[in-house]
Structure formats: structure tokens, C-alpha cells
Amino acid sequence: MLKLLVATDGSENALRAVRHVADLARRGVAIQVVLFNAQPPVMAWEVGAIAPVEIAERRRTLAAAAAFAGARALLEPAGIAIVEHEAKGDPAHEIVTAAEAHDCDGIVMGRRGFGTLASLVLGSVSSQVARRSRIPVTLVK
Amino acid sequence: MSASPALVLVVAVDGSVESLRAARHALRLCEEAGSCDLYLWNVQPALPRGASRLAPRERRIENGGGSLGHALLREACAEARRAGRRAMAEVLHGDPATEIAGEAAKVRADLILVGTRSLGGPREALLGSVARRLIALARCPVVTAR
Numbered sequence: 001m002l003k004l005l006v007a008t009d010g011s012e013n014a015l016r017a018v019r020h021v022a023d024l025a026r027r028g029v030a031i032q033v034v035l036f037n038a039q040p041p042v043m044a045w046e047v048g049a050i051a052p053v054e055i056a057e058r059r060r061t062l063a064a065a066a067a068f069a070g071a072r073a074l075l076e077p078a079g080i081a082i083v084e085h086e087a088k089g090d091p092a093h094e095i096v097t098a099a100e101a102h103d104c105d106g107i108v109m110g111r112r113g114f115g116t117l118a119s120l121v122l123g124s125v126s127s128q129v130a131r132r133s134r135i136p137v138t139l140v141k
Numbered sequence: 142m143s144a145s146p147a148l149v150l151v152v153a154v155d156g157s158v159e160s161l162r163a164a165r166h167a168l169r170l171c172e173e174a175g176s177c178d179l180y181l182w183n184v185q186p187a188l189p190r191g192a193s194r195l196a197p198r199e200r201r202i203e204n205g206g207g208s209l210g211h212a213l214l215r216e217a218c219a220e221a222r223r224a225g226r227r228a229m230a231e232v233l234h235g236d237p238a239t240e241i242a243g244e245a246a247k248v249r250a251d252l253i254l255v256g257t258r259s260l261g262g263p264r265e266a267l268l269g270s271v272a273r274r275l276i277a278l279a280r281c282p283v284v285t286a287r
Contacts, residue, residue: 001173002169002170002173017282020282023251024148024170024174024251027146027148027174027251028173028174028175028176029148029170029173029174030173031173105166105169106166106284108282111276127273130257130272130285130287131257131287133287134287136162136163136166136254136284136285136286137284137285137286138252138282138283138284139276139282139283139284139285140282141276141279141282
């Protein structure tokens, strides 16, 4: 049994990574997936009199749920067991930490996505993960 | 599971510890998949025309019981043997990323696995250059190991 962390943000790019994992499973590779989503922390400017912090939090929970649902729809028909992992904060850091916590054999992610201003300086999230992770990282285009 | 084509895996081997880790991950995938075509490729610089005259040192290595490329593949091959897998070890010539991406497309690779070194200092945020270029050129997903 191969345990893979699959990072998803609901984007088409992330879904391609999910499809790659489903394809491996169809080829006979026994896979268990830790489905990962990171939402950015709530920023001060998002919170005001008419937009309390609960609404901002709620919006993130819904976004994570939507990302998970899209990935589940592709993984479950391939017979893959899924554990969900929701995180808040810097995606690259959270992905590496979660993969270690779940004792994964590998990380699978789309090459782009999770784009932030910081990624212009630090490189894309996927290359940050590939550089920091101690376990193999699959980058799917 | 219904009959499906064998998983085709290509490992870029340069003799480094990182590329051995990539080979081990490939063997793990092979073990799980059951049927698997495993290619171990090392890329050496393209020899200039008339190399036999221009590069006597390279020729000595070629003549000395196997080429440098094959020597660098030896450890990964041994690893495959220990895992009870037959691997196709080959030496390619040219630019590493271009050759591996091109040849991998020809064998319809499902995955290319490559070792990567993280560079220290101000370039710390970058992956190794071969890995980075492979990711850009490859038609299939690329696995980086370090």
C-alpha cells in the first residue's frame, strides 16, 4: 500500500494531479490518499463590521469542501481510500508537515496553482515542496 | 484489476544518492503495480565528431571495462536486482533533460523519476537545474527525490 498526499485547491491543475493518482490505482497500485487543502489565514482587512471573522472562516471551509469533493469524485471510483487533511497557512510548509505527520510515501501535486506574490520570489509552491520534502514529490502538468 | 498496460517508469541516474532514492521509489511503484517496465538512464555529454582523436581520455574510459555512464548506473542496477526486478539500463548522449524527456516520450513513460539536489545560499529556493528543466520538458509527471 502506497500512501500519497495529494494537494488540491480545486483548480484544474490540481485535478490533473488527482487524475494521475487515480490512473496509478487503476493500473493496480494499491493507494491510500491523504487529501490535502490549505486555506490562507484570515487577514485583518477581510474583517469588518459587516464581515465578521466567522464569515471569512466559513468561506474558507466551503472552498476546502468544494476542493475535496472534486477530488473525491475522481479518486473514489478508482477504489482509493481517502483521509482529508485541512490546513491553514503557508501551503508549501503545511504540505511538507502534513505528509510527514501522516507518514506518507510520496507527495503528488499540480505544477502550478496556489499562486501567490511570494511565489514570484520563492519559486512556485510545487518547487518549494520538491526542494523541502524528504519524500519523493510528483509534479503533474 | 483488469488487464492494463504495464507501468512504464524512467529513472534518470547520475550516480548520486538522490538518484538512487529516485530509483528506490520507482522500484516501490513497480512492486505495487505488479507489471512494470523500468528504464534506468544515464546521460553523458555528446561526443564531438572524431571524438576518438579529440578525446583520448574518454576513449580510455570507454575501453576500460565499460563506460563511465555504465559505471554510474551500476548501483541502481544492483538495487533493481535486489528487488527482483529486471531493469533496462542505458547510456544516452547529449543534454540530460532534453534526452531523457525526448526518449521517455518515445517509450511512453508514465513517470520520470529524478534525483534533485537543493542548492545552498541565495539559490536555495531553486531545484537542481536538470530536474527543473526535465519538469518543463517532460510530457508526463516528474517525480523528484532528494
